Amino acid sequence: xxxxxxxxxxxxxxxxxxxRVTGDGALRVEGKVRGDIQISGEAEIAPSGSVEGNVxxxxxxxxxxxxxxxxxxxxxxxxxxAVVRGDLRGSEISIEPGSRVSVRLATxxxxxxxxxxxxxx
Amino acid sequence: xxxxxxxxxxxVVHGNLQGxxxxxxxxxxxxxxTMTGEVVVGEGGAVRGDISASKISVSGSVQGNxxxxxxxxxxxxxxxxxxxxAPRVGIGSxxxxxxxxxxxxxxxxxxxxxxxxxxxxxxxxxxxxxxxVEPKAAPPLREAVAAPREAVAAPVIAERxxxxxxxxxxxxxxxxxxxxxxxxxxxxxxxx
Amino acid sequence: MAGTVxxxxxxxxxxxxxxxxVVVQGNLRGKLTSSDAVSIGPSSVVQADIxxxxxxxxxxxxxxxxAPERVDIQxxxxxxxxVKAARFTIADGASFKGAVxxxx
Numbered sequence: 401x402x403x404x405x406x407x408x409x410x411x412x413x414x415x416x417x418x419x420r421v422t423g424d425g426a427l428r429v430e431g432k433v434r435g436d437i438q439i440s441g442e443a444e445i446a447p448s449g450s451v452e453g454n455v456x457x458x459x460x461x462x463x464x465x466x467x468x469x470x471x472x473x474x475x476x477x478x479x480x481x482a483v484v485r486g487d488l489r490g491s492e493i494s495i496e497p498g499s500r501v502s503v504r505l506a507t508x509x510x511x512x513x514x515x516x517x518x519x520x521x
Numbered sequence: 522x523x524x525x526x527x528x529x530x531x532x533v534v535h536g537n538l539q540g541x542x543x544x545x546x547x548x549x550x551x552x553x554x555t556m557t558g559e560v561v562v563g564e565g566g567a568v569r570g571d572i573s574a575s576k577i578s579v580s581g582s583v584q585g586n587x588x589x590x591x592x593x594x595x596x597x598x599x600x601x602x603x604x605x606x607a608p609r610v611g612i613g614s615x616x617x618x619x620x621x622x623x624x625x626x627x628x629x630x631x632x633x634x635x636x637x638x639x640x641x642x643x644x645x646x647x648x649x650x651x652x653x654v655e656p657k658a659a660p661p662l663r664e665a666v667a668a669p670r671e672a673v674a675a676p677v678i679a680e681r682x683x684x685x686x687x688x689x690x691x692x693x694x695x696x697x698x699x700x701x702x703x704x705x706x707x708x709x710x711x712x713x
Numbered sequence: 714m715a716g717t718v719x720x721x722x723x724x725x726x727x728x729x730x731x732x733x734x735v736v737v738q739g740n741l742r743g744k745l746t747s748s749d750a751v752s753i754g755p756s757s758v759v760q761a762d763i764x765x766x767x768x769x770x771x772x773x774x775x776x777x778x779x780a781p782e783r784v785d786i787q788x789x790x791x792x793x794x795x796v797k798a799a800r801f802t803i804a805d806g807a808s809f810k811g812a813v814x815x816x817x
Contacts, residue, residue, distance in 0.1 A: 409723045412716030412733040419727010419743055425720045435727055475614065495622060497592065497609040502623045509617045511602045513567045513582055516533055516549060 408441070413448045427457075429464070436468075443472075447481060460490070478503075525558075530565055537570070544574075546581070553585070564598055577607070579616075586620075716749075721756050735765070737772075751780075755789055768798075770807075777811075 407425040411417060415431035426441035429449035436453045437443060443457035449464035459474035462482045469487040470476055476490035480498030487504045495501060524542035528534055532548035543558035546566040553570040554560055560574040566581035577589045579599040587593050589607035597615030604621040612618060716733025719725060723739035731747040738754035743761050745751060751765030757772030768780045771787040778784050779797040786792050788806035795812045803809050 407720050407722055408718075409720035409739070410716070410718045412731060414732035415717045415735070416730045417725060417727055419725060419729075421723060421725050423720075423724045423739060424722030427720075427723065431717070431731070439723070441722075477614075492614050493612060493618070494614045494616075495610050495612040497594075497611045499610075500624050501610065502621075502625055504621050505618050507617050507619050509600065509619070511582060511584060511600050511619075513549070513569055513584060516551065 411449075442474075445482075454486075528566070562599075571603070717747075721754075753790070755787075762794075 409425060409427045411427070411429050411431045411433065413430045417431070417433045417435065419435045420438070421427065421433060421435065422438045424440045426443070427437065427439050428444045428446060429437075429451055430446040431448070432450045434452045436455070437451065438456045440458060442459045442461070443455055444461045445451055445464040445466055447463040451465070452467050454468045454470070455466065456471045458472065460470055460472050460476045461479070462477065462484055463479040465483045467485045470489060472490035474490065475492040475494065476488055478484050478493075478495045478499045478501060480496040482499040482501075484499065484501045484503055487506060489506045493505055493507060524540070526540070526542065526544045528544070528546045528548040528550060530547040534548070534550045535552060537552040537555070538544065538550060539555040541557045543560065544554065544556050545561045545563060546554075546568060547563045548566060550568045550570060554568060554572045554574070556574040558574065559576040559578070560572050562568055562572070562577075562579045562581040562583055564580045567583070568581075569584045571585040571588070572583065573588045575589065575591045577587050577593045578596065579587070579594070579601060580596045581598070582600045584602050586603045587601065587605045587607070591607070592609035592611070593605050593607040594611040594613075595601060595616035595618060596613045599613075599616040599618070601616075601618040602620060604623070605618070606623045608624055610622055610624050612622070717731050717735045719735075719737045719739045719741065721738040724741070725739070726742050728744040729735070729741070729746070732749060733747065734749045734752070735745065735747045736752045736754065737745070737757050737759060739757060741757070741759045741761050745759075745761050746764045748766060750767045750769070751763055752769045753759055753763075753772045753774055755771040757774075759772065759774040760776060761774075762776045762778070763774065764779045766780060767782040768778050768784045769787065770778070770785065770790040770792055773791045775793045777795045777797075778792065781799060783800035783802070784796050784798040785802045786804060786807040786809055788804040790804070791808040793810045795814070797814045797816070799815060801813055801815055
């Protein structure tokens, strides 16, 4: 789990933000955000955290609840215990068993099963 | 009694596979796979069709939906285009997937638990044109017979009532539906 | 240590409520309410009404401030808005414009 850099923000467990959070740096959500998050750094939703809105970040680590779409330039990790619903896009997506998800993954890659004959050798 | 089947790396199967027990695919399957046990699509294995089983593990490629009554696991190297539905889903880092992933409700449960009877499963799948076996697919099947493990593939490959690929091995013990007239024809062959 | 920190690079547009200490080093436009201490850092630009147990301002704030305990404007801090608090200090080098109500 990435530790927040020194320029990291934390929304504590009893904190509720209704509105947009944007900017530079990393963010750890232990409370509740209703609104979009758009940051250049790493985002983390702690087990107690909940986000209702879209998240755009360098990476996203979810142990809490997320309802919204995700666009990450880096990895998106859904941990056991997380509850996630939305469209996810990231360089890499991992989903741990024990999470509850209903997500659409739009990872960009080519699926080439190859010509049928190629398998016969 | 569970059986274990393997589609070896040099094998191509055109048509749907269904049966009891588990299945490992290292070759190529063009069709749906329905097993009561575990299905493993190994590295280098490829399936173009839906897979339905108790547990599904993928390190190869799948173009189709994955439905595991117990769980689905995608490991590094896996490439999946299709939807995943299971109570437990694991997608490891390095696995690529494009589609919906659902762990709640919806068709994740019980799909593969039923013994595939003659009439049950085929109804679920639309008739697949690729179920026709082309002549060139025949040799790989015979190769499959040669290797002792792969001989077990016979009971796994079930025929669908409508399509009877000419090159197929003799029908498995569980016969697909016999038409009205067929009874009359079979009388001669039966020793019972 | 504060429970909630809005870091220097961050901007929040909306309402924040909390039961913890809140430290704002970034920007805020909206409303901030905490039942604990609130501190606005020197790099902050805030356009919001702020309510806290105590409020300390070292950055730029436009909005009304209310704190049952105290409000302090630090050197370099700037507040345009009304203040309602039991105690109120304006440090040398701070700026302030607004009405003050120190109801006892």
